[in-house]
Amino acid sequence: MTPAAAASLDTTERVQRAHLEADFYRFQDDLTDVERERVLALRAFMEDRVAPIADRTWADAEFPTHLIRPLAETGVLGSGIPLVARFENSAVYRGWAALEMGRVDAGMATFVGVQSGLAMNAIAVAGSEDQQRAWLPRMATGELVGAFGLTEPLSGSDSARGLRTTARREGDTWVLDGEKRWIGNATFADVVVIWAKDVADGQVKGFLVTTDSPGFTATKIEDKISLRTVQNADIVLRDVRVPEERRLQRARSFRDTAAVLRLTRCEVAWQAIGIAVGAYEAALRYAREREQFGKPIARHQLVQDLLVRSVGNITASIALCTQASALQDRGDHRDEFSALAKAFATARMRETVGWCREVLGGNGIVLGAGVARSFADAEAIYSYEGTREMNTLIVGRAITGHAAFV
Known part of the structure; x- marks a missing residue:
């Protein structure tokens, strides 16, 4: 051509x-x-x-x-x-x-x-x-937008035990009270899946709460330095009444909540790879175009070293996540598989976006150069859907047979 x-x-x-x-x-x-x-x-x-x-x-x-x-x-x-x-x-x-x-x-x-x-x-x-x-x-079809309300101001990694939002049944209606934090999409969502502890049996149950419900408020979290596009919100629920028909009928305990998280955690690992890929592509493009000392910086050994380490991290992460996802396709989907994928890929992402920002020098902190946004957004991906430490403990329990969460 x-x-x-x-x-x-x-x-x-x-x-x-x-x-x-x-x-x-x-x-x-x-x-x-x-x-x-x-x-x-x-x-x-x-x-x-x-x-x-x-x-x-x-x-x-x-x-x-x-x-x-x-x-x-x-x-x-x-x-x-x-x-x-x-x-x-x-x-x-x-x-x-x-x-x-x-x-x-x-x-x-x-x-x-x-x-x-x-x-x-x-x-x-x-x-x-x-x-x-x-x-x-x-x-x-995007006609309705949803959100997922699990994390709370005082409950993040310990959601399995520390959930404070309550659900109290009154006839065919449930009354929800509590607060949620860091809830993505919540400022423009039509419905939020709220996870709350049933005061009667102490079990976590799920509820489909429409955002126009009396007593429901969602306030945007301002001044973030990461994932600024995402509309995270603080949610307050005060005597929010939800009909029994909007209680998730097969959510009987936190194990059912965890089943949802198991499905998504590996995809977050893939998101992390995508962020690293975007930063690597920008750094590679910049290295080919930027000239110093009379030649493109792509011809400098130290720049090539940063790029090779970056593509190595990306390749290893794709390999690990591909196998974790393939196991899911075969019906062998365990918590520890998703946990290792998330912990590994996000840690390698964090390294990679740092190296790619380094390739761009001072230009690496400017939005238009293609790396700064990835560099900033990586920090949120590193933490949400289970921190590296919590995912490490899930894998550690699987390989040693001993739980070390507390």
């Missing part, structure tokens, strides 16, 4: 024909033809619609809600839920979808993780068939 012909290709065609340079061992080639086609379509959407505005929305701490419906057309919302999935797909595919979104905008990846991975999966895992039919199709 001549340079002129190449230049005439629109963005979609150029994206679809390209392999990710960061996929050094070509893992993506192992997807099915349909899955690969859908990943490329998602890549085109992220490049065409999200990338041009990502720096601005991050700087303004705003989420591009006008892109929710178009994003839903790519099939990423509810992609692992048979009732609403637009095509047959694997956990490995869903991981690659998370990577592609994280590569361009961690905020958009997090929105999908909350909407699809947490809120929709909570209904799919713990809701009745009637609840699934009532809520999931409209959430899959």
